[in-house]
Amino acid sequence: MSEQNTAEFAFSDFQKALNNNSIFTDKGELYPDIIVYLDQPDGETRYSYALMGTGTRVKALCVATVKDSAADSLNFDIEIATFQKFRKQGHATAVFEKAMAELKNGLARNSITSFSVNFHVDSDNEAGHALCQKLTDTVSETEQGKVYQLLIS
Numbered sequence: 001m002s003e004q005n006t007a008e009f010a011f012s013d014f015q016k017a018l019n020n021n022s023i024f025t026d027k028g029e030l031y032p033d034i035i036v037y038l039d040q041p042d043g044e045t046r047y048s049y050a051l052m053g054t055g056t057r058v059k060a061l062c063v064a065t066v067k068d069s070a071a072d073s074l075n076f077d078i079e080i081a082t083f084q085k086f087r088k089q090g091h092a093t094a095v096f097e098k099a100m101a102e103l104k105n106g107l108a109r110n111s112i113t114s115f116s117v118n119f120h121v122d123s124d125n126e127a128g129h130a131l132c133q134k135l136t137d138t139v140s141e142t143e144q145g146k147v148y149q150l151l152i153s
Contacts, residue, residue: 011081014058014063018050019056023039028098029106031102033051033052034099035050036049046066047103048063049061051094057083058083060083060086061080062096064099074116075115076117077120078096080095116149116152117152119135119148119149120142120144120147121148122144123145124145132148135148136149136150138150
């Protein structure tokens with residue numbers, strides 16, 4: 001399955017769970033338009049940050065999954081998806097920036113002051129590449145596309 005499809009499935013599953021009241025979320029501490037959900041599927045810690053519209057409508061979702069938590073570094077894989085009607089309006093950038101601020105704020109309670117994030121973007125995902133070029137500072141090529149990285153401190 002492509003990275004883009006994975007992000008879109010995560011978005012769809014999150015929206016359904018929210019609509020069915022099968023997950024319990026918290027409000028963001030820094031941003032009132034963000035809700036936060038923490039879970040551990042398959043033993044991996046995952047933080048989901050949803051930029052909300054009206055009611056239970058999610059505009060955009062940013063999912064940060066812990067991929068490496070060595071003593072001297074913390075690394076997350078990031079997936080971002082935006083609901084079709086809200087695309088090309090800056091919501092992907094907004095959800096990422098707000099999610100990273102919320103994540104940094106939460107991690108600071110455990111004396112974690114920096115971490116890195118990775119975006120795995122398929123070759124044919126033009127919107128994903130454009131977004132990551134704005135948000136990150138390092139890029140490397142893979143067989144499937146590119147990996148964009150950013151250190152947050």
